[in-house]
């Protein structure tokens with residue numbers, strides 16, 4: 373899953389950090405502001421030196437998240453951020469100059485903030501990508517849901533969200549609608565037939581994370597908001613609504629590496645089918661951790677029905693891959709999806 377694609381191993385090698393920044397710009401095509409920032413950083417040795425001081429992955433998310441967290445309406449750079457101004461300016465060279473001045477003025481503080489944080493973006497739009505596979509597995513029976521790399525566990529409330537799947541066909545656009553909720557997810561279904569006909573029943577909800585996020589803590593919630601890309605005001609609104617829903621739902625959050633804790637979680641749950649999912653999470657884990665997770669899933673599948681569905685970036689591919697199987701790397705590609713769940717394109721055998 374290409375961890376090296378997201379962070380140059382040698383952080384002092386500015387040419388490698390510049391390559392990392394350019395690759396990140398490609399993945400940020402739906403944020404013109406961040407794409408412009410990333411490309412400007414890639415060509416700026418002083419900014420690359422700052423980026424090179426950030427050890428976590430992806431460093432660009434952490435740096436731009438730290439900027440967004442601290443930015444106030446009084447800063448010149450705020451003119452490009454929709455959450456701080458009514459009429460944001462269009463991205464361009466002046467925005468990049470303002471970013472440069474902002475970052476270089478407070479480089480030490482931003483590096484300290486970014487180094488103390490993780491990329492834990494909790495994106496509920498990904499629930500719309502998971503739902504068709506979870507429903508097909510659950511049928512009429514409640515299933516235990518386990519989210520690996522769950523962040524704040526928002527996607528474990530996927531049965532509390534509403535869904536709209538518009539599908540373009542020869543007779544125009546048809547739409548499958550499910551549920552009613554303050555969080556309504558719109559996900560273009562680029563395939564045949566309605567994607568889902570029901571919302572699954574969950575027997576239990578468990579989120580595993582190296583560092584679970586308590587979204588009721590104002591500092592943690594502010595960081596989750598800072599990780600949302602500036603132009604994505606719809607994502608920000610539904611993040612806030614999802615946090616409200618999450619407050620009323622019983623989710624067990626387990627702190628630890630999924631490679632070590634998954635078997636313990638399984639041992640504590642009552643018999644019954646289990647769906648294990650992970651979205652844009654295990655790309656952050658090294659290969660040996662992913663191999664250990666595969667082995668844990670295989671062991672669980674020996675004593676209960678299991679569906680593992682993963683949605684992760686894959687080296688060399690432009691969009692997230694949705695794969696089904698006991699191993700993500702060796703799993704069957706079931707679909708390609710937008711990283712924030714704006715569309716899903718099923719792969720038919």
Ligand SMILES: C[S@@+](CC[C@H](N)C(=O)[O-])C[C@H]1O[C@@H](n2cnc3c(N)ncnc32)[C@H](O)[C@@H]1O
Pocket residue numbers: 490491492493494495496498520521522523527580581582583628629630631650651652653654656657661
């Ligand atoms: C980018 S966030 C995605 C969160 C959530 N899955 C989503 O799609 O909204 C990735 C999360 O995976 C967690 N993570 C990464 N490696 C992990 C591991 N080996 N075990 C458990 N959690 C892990 C991180 O701490 C982080 O919260």
